[in-house]
Amino acid sequence: MPAHSPSLRSDHHKVLIVGAGAAGIAVASSLIRRDPSLDIALVDPADTHYYQPGWTMVGAGVFSPASTAKPMAAALPKGVRWIKARVEQFDPNAQTVTLDDTSVLSYEQLILCPGLKLDWQAIEGLSDTLGRNGVTSNYRYDLAPYTWQLVQNLREGRAVFSQPPMPIKCAGAPQKALYLSCDHWLRSGRLGNIQAQFFNAGAVLFGVADYVPALMKYIDKYAVDLQYNHRLVAVDGPARQATFVRTLPDGSSETRVQPFEMLHVVPPQVAPDFIRSSPFADAAGWVDVDPATLRHRQFANVHGLGDVINTSNAKTAAAARKQAPVVANNVLVALGRLPRLAQYDGYGSCPLTVERGKIVLAEFTYGGKLAPSFPRWLLDGRRPTRLAWLLKAQILPPLYWRCMLKGREWLAKPQTLVEVGQ
Template sequence: MHIKQLTADLAVSGQIAPTDMTEIVGAGFKAIICNRPDGEAGDQPSFHEVAQQATAAGLEMRYLPVTPGQLAEEQAAAFDRLLEELPGPVLAYCRSGMRSVSLWGLSQAGRLSPDDILARATAAGYDLSALLRRIAQAGAAPFAVADSSHEVVIVGGGAAGISVAASLLARQPGLDIAIIDPADVHYYQPGWTLVGGGVFQATQTARVMGALIPRGVHWIKSAVAGFAPERNAVLLEGCRVVKYGQLVVCPGLKLDWEAIEGLTDTLGRNGVTSNYRYDLAPYTWELVQRFKGGTALFTQPPMPIKCAGAPQKAMYLSCDAWRRAGVLAQSRVQFHSAGAVLFGVADYVPALMEYVRAYGIGLHFAETLTAVDGARRIATFSVSAPGGTSQRRQVPFDMLHVVPPQSAPDFIRSSPLADAAGWIEVDQATLQHRRFANIFGLGDAANTPNAKTAAAARKQAPVVAHNVLFNLGRQAGQARYDGYGSCPLTVERGKIVLAEFNYGGRLAPSFPAWLLDGRRPSRLAWLLKERLLPPLYWKGMLKGHEWLAQPEMVG
């Protein structure tokens, strides 16, 4: 947490944590304003989690969320009213502090001169020049003036975005590329399952973003607000505009924790956890170790979600730990899935069912978690019935592992790039946008019907890199993506069912069956997951090395 003073009564910062309250109180603050919507990132505590600790520390707290780049005068006016109502001094925060500073700057238009607003923001480390230009040119088209321009712009610095940049540079050194991403930290999210299983430490899954951006690539550390494909422009938080020749969009998914009533009030305590968040995966392992018997629930929301096997992985690793600790016999383990089957590719189900029976897991399909009462330890499910009807069912628990509903980020769903369901609309083979020829989409937010996994992004990135250069006239022919996805299902500590498949659920093994039959639990697959895949990710995929991922050409 880096607090930066704007005025005598207002300071701003990036994301704060519930554990920061002692420092905030010690700095003399009396109130906090949260300007960041929940669910923007996998390491983000919810407003409710922060507010609970703020209230306990004697601080007043308010929620005024601003979607990046969608700052409105009404929100600035509401921010101004909060500053008048709340006891000062006040600390306002968002992801980086930029939205909070922008709210203040817009609220001061007409009170302070543009030079004064700009000077105070600059002194705090924020550039409001684009916002003030918009204020001065009220009514002007938001994309009229570009702050920068690049041959290739990539939205998203996750596995897909960095891999595309690295693959582009491997093919065309010196290409003018920019990556837009506001995050300070890059996460190896496939490792969070092993954090929750006590195999990895959380810190093993995190790297500083700046160290991973390929050398020579411009890093624009900002959030995207919107797109103007007819102008080849991207609008950023703070009203900055970036122009592009070719655009690659891969921002990942939004985790909608708020969609489950009461969940954010109890995450990280009362036995409620999730491996889908960096700071909660260690709590999963803490709960597993403390568990001495009782009811443990594991949930899976409606598809699509990132890594459809992850909800089960958490369950199998927990059961294995309880079996080793001698408490499995005293445990009632239940899997509640909104889907109709255990796993979408039938070839892998028999091996998984052997573990379901061995662990004594109760399977409950067509059940969607809708509410959590952490204090009473009761989970409420909507149970689908024939004929389209549903009923509510309440289940007491001692431990609850939750996977939240997921969707494309808001700035994608509301953009001209989205299909009717809100996903980036691309051709499933070339990954080129169906309506805008110089735009490509890949990763979790694309509407391709493949599993949303890092393994899929590893195969997609070289395809996009090749096809971007084809558009630029620097490669011959187009490449195609066959829908490959992989899900290493950790059925016990030391063994994995390695699911690999293409579009339509067709098996796509990377190894001959005599060496590794993915349909059976394997020690070799575990070694691949634990020992080989992390360095393959950090030192191969993110560096532009396309081992076992060379793109296939359109025939």
């Protein structure tokens, strides 16, 4: 059997990982690099692994769709068994996982990183019109090229961009689509005939205040109609109408129907169903972990990372890149193979593509504390720079495929705490 073919079921594994997205493959690789003898199995039904941060660039005609996808078998690290199946339920007391074919796996250590669920069905009429009638989203591989098609073809009218309530995957992505679209229309002399509107369910443009002034300059530059406290609830594609519910200062709400020629939708996002119904979930459905060690608060042999956990950091690939070595270290501590726990500081990064060729590089830890990776004289993330664009367009993709997914922890080595038991 080829090394990366889906594995035959094996009853028991020392470490069982649920989810083969950025977090799952990164933590598997970090574990294998630390202990090549470790028995690791990874459960995921997908045939393809995606570099999701690249979809913003696909939607702006910068990246090709194919550059953001690889066969799952090619992305997985050697030495890890791939079980191509869906998880149905967990029994943490018996330390078992039941799969969709009713087979049961047992584990000594469990790592949960299945990502989150894009809840397209939560917006009435949306699923019926996605990919046509001017309705698109960079949050799907097959739709990001349609975004670029719409941007190129739009000559006049209203271009509406939505952002749902938090938490969402990459909080800056909804406005990245806005900025790159507006930049194209500005460069092609069409922006004067196009009214761009940004309907944000939240009350602020970006959650870390230090980056807002630079972003507001682009809101003004592109003459964007910026609306806060507006939540998209329904889409009528054939009629080209979007319905929003606006929350008023007194707590009441009103409905607003907005016509559009183009609509870029970001759907509400929740934990996967099998996580929300599991003993590992908190009241909101996310995996309940300690924010520093990423160990489950109730079950000591369970860890979580990536978009599925309930920590307050930004849900980005950059966060998963920093979390993976922490979880790898702490799982090996739990197995008695390493002496010191590691901790995660909440690091997240969001390269805000404000125009083609310039990026505001937001980097921060828990509490919105700035955490730049480079000296300010070299790259000041609070203002748009070409160097940050170079980082996003040329450096981060190979860093993802060749370092993060291979367990090479450049700028991601974890901080360790005192030895266990001291």
